[in-house]
Amino acid sequence: MFLFKLVARRDCWVLMLAGVAVSCGQVVLPDSEVATIPSISRPEPAKTAIDSAYYVVQPGDTLYSIGFRSGHGYQVLAAWNGIKPPYKILVGQRLKMFDPGPEKPTIVKPSNDPGSLVRAPVEKRNSSQKKSIVSNDKKKLLKLHWQWPITGIILKNFSQSGRKGIDISGRLGQSVKATEAGKVVYSGTGLIGYGNLLIVKHNETYMSAYANNSLLLVEEGEYVEKGQKIAEVGKLASGQAALHFEIRKNGNPVNPLEYLPKN
Structure with a gap:
C-alpha cells in the first residue's frame, strides 16, 4: 500500500506519495530519478563581420x-x-579584408647550377606602354553617358545619406531604368539595408546600384542596355516610395549628382 501524508507548510500543502514530494504545483523527484541533461558542445560560428580582418x-x-x-x-x-x-x-x-603587402619574389633554381638562386624576371613596361594603357582607360570612361534611373525629386542628397548615394522619390511600381549599359553583377536581397538590390558593372572603374526595389527584372550575368527597365520602385524604410541610387568608382561611393545630367 502507498502511504499518503499531508503536511501543512505556510501557504502550501505537501503531499508525500511513495517518496515523491509534490509541493506548490512542482514535482520533485528523488536524486536517483533525476535525469541529467547532457551538455552539447556547439562550434562557434565563423566570423562574417564585413569589417573583420x-x-x-x-x-x-x-x-x-x-x-x-x-x-x-x-x-x-x-x-x-x-x-x-x-x-x-x-x-x-x-x-x-586587408592589404597583405607585396609578394616575395619567386626564386628559381637553374638546372645547370643547383647551388645558385636567381630572381624570376619581372615584366617592365616602358613609358609609351604606360601612356597607351592610361589613354585606353580614359577612352573607356569617356564612353559612359549617364541617365537618371527614375524621374523624381531628391529626398536625400549625397551628404544627407552619409555619402552613400541619393534617394529619389517615385511611385510604387514605377519603372527603374539602367543609367548606362553594363553587366548585372548582383541581383538579390543579401545586403542588409538595401532590400531588393541590383548592381550593374559598367566597366572596370564604375558600377551603379539600385536599392529598395519592389521587383527585380534582371538576373546576375545578364547584360542590360542603357535605358532598359531593370526593376520597379519599392519603398524606403520610412515607407515612402523611392529609389536609393548609388554610383561607385573603384568601389568607393561618389556623388551621383556629379555624373547624372542636369535637369
Whole structure:
C-alpha cells in the first residue's frame, strides 16, 4: 500500500506519495530519478563581420557584393586574395579584408647550377606602354553617358545619406531604368539595408546600384542596355516610395549628382 501524508507548510500543502514530494504545483523527484541533461558542445560560428580582418563567404555572396558592402571594391579584394576573372568565390572561402603587402619574389633554381638562386624576371613596361594603357582607360570612361534611373525629386542628397548615394522619390511600381549599359553583377536581397538590390558593372572603374526595389527584372550575368527597365520602385524604410541610387568608382561611393545630367 502507498502511504499518503499531508503536511501543512505556510501557504502550501505537501503531499508525500511513495517518496515523491509534490509541493506548490512542482514535482520533485528523488536524486536517483533525476535525469541529467547532457551538455552539447556547439562550434562557434565563423566570423562574417564585413569589417573583420577576414571574411567568410556566405551563401548568396559574390565578390562584387562583398566589395560593394565593404567599400573596398571587387578589384581590390581580388588583388588582395589572388582571385582572377571571372572572380569566382566559394561558400566558406576565407577572404583577406586587408592589404597583405607585396609578394616575395619567386626564386628559381637553374638546372645547370643547383647551388645558385636567381630572381624570376619581372615584366617592365616602358613609358609609351604606360601612356597607351592610361589613354585606353580614359577612352573607356569617356564612353559612359549617364541617365537618371527614375524621374523624381531628391529626398536625400549625397551628404544627407552619409555619402552613400541619393534617394529619389517615385511611385510604387514605377519603372527603374539602367543609367548606362553594363553587366548585372548582383541581383538579390543579401545586403542588409538595401532590400531588393541590383548592381550593374559598367566597366572596370564604375558600377551603379539600385536599392529598395519592389521587383527585380534582371538576373546576375545578364547584360542590360542603357535605358532598359531593370526593376520597379519599392519603398524606403520610412515607407515612402523611392529609389536609393548609388554610383561607385573603384568601389568607393561618389556623388551621383556629379555624373547624372542636369535637369
